[in-house]
């Protein structure tokens with residue numbers, strides 16, 4: 001097979017699928033991308049990208065001639081021999097991953113066909129083995145994705161590593177996957193399917209653990225007068241620890257960490273092992289979102305009838321993704337305390353509106369802050385660091401700012417007259 005010309009099928013054009021399809025097209029491969037949602041396929045054919053991912057719309061437009069969008073599996077099977085499965089695996093009520101969409105893709109690959117199925121969807125360890133028990137002839141490769149929302153194209157084009165999990169009988173398919181990724185560099189990790197599946201879950205769970213760990217350190221810093229930013233800097237310089245994912249804040253969110261941590265916990269539980277550490281990681285993350293309430297009460301007393309402005313709603317900047325965003329729990333808790341909540345997010349307003357029906361949506365940060373008794377920075381959008389905070393202070397009813405991501409310049413804000421409170425940051429010597 002010639003990797004340069006190899007046609008690639010992508011099944012499921014959500015965020016992972018669309019990035020995968022677009023980036024392989026950029027590498028020169030003809031792509032046939034399928035989704036069951038006709039409306040989505042129609043709008044992608046028109047070149048409309050509804051997902052907010054920097055650079056994606058432009059790269060798709062540039063490569064539009066190489067990508068065919070379809071709802072027909074027959075078309076994918078006819079045009080390609082290698083299919084990337086990128087359908088979602090949302091959590092069920094039990095916290096297990098829902099594999100129904102994955103199963104439906106597998107069911108559509110004819111018995112005895114030469115097609116290779118490459119699993120990009122995040123699935124519990126053991127899924128590949130169970131698929132091959134049902135379909136022993138299927139050429140199956142596990143190739144988990146490690147893309148981050150907001151920098152997905154950069155991550156795809158410059159991977160730290162590419163994990164290729166393969167069991168006996170599918171080696172040729174795994175070689176083909178390796179050839180596809182070869183031009184991107186990055187260490188190739190060839191392993192068995194079960195280990196590849198576990199690498200994905202363990203990586204996300206470890207990163208979530210790092211975040212909950214630094215958040216607990218931040219909470220202790222608040223008791224002892226240390227500054228978590230200094231602590232993280234000092235820790236991160238140790239190569240064994242590393243500097244990334246040590247930013248304390250009001251908890252992790254998104255479609256991946258909460259789901260995958262829970263899926264790994266359930267997977268362990270289902271196989272008879274109680275994964276104690278992950279219980280703590282989840283609990284710390286839940287409590288972290290709620291600690292903002294106590295911080296606000298420290299400055300304002302009762303929150304009843306207080307107007308609180310949320311700056312940012314998305315689970316992180318550069319995305320409009322609201323899944324498991326800390327803002328959801330935070331705004332509900334504020335409303336539970338009787339506060340009036342007003343919010344502004346540069347791109348997530350539309351996706352947030354239906355999830356936050358009782359939250360007033362402002363058209364700008366300054367509009368949200370006008371008349372507010374306090375502001376909480378929830379998502380570190382760059383535009384918040386560029387605000388004229390001295391002017392903002394004049395428009396607020398009281399100048400209280402809780403920086404939930406330790407993003408703003410605390411000294412500058414205090415100089416502008418704010419009562420500034422971050423996460424794990426010491427109070428100034430004069431106690432303002």
Ligand code: UGA
Pocket residue numbers: 122145146147148149150204207211244245246247248249250251252253254255256257260315316
């Ligand atoms: C995460 C992983 O980082 C990717 O490697 C993985 O491919 C992806 O999940 C997935 O499984 O699909 P993502 O959810 O896009 O990517 O976002 P991250 O940048 O990892 O951030 C997740 C959350 O952690 C955000 O809410 C962010 O604010 C929070 N975070 C991150 C912190 O609170 N502190 C940090 O130091 C880093």
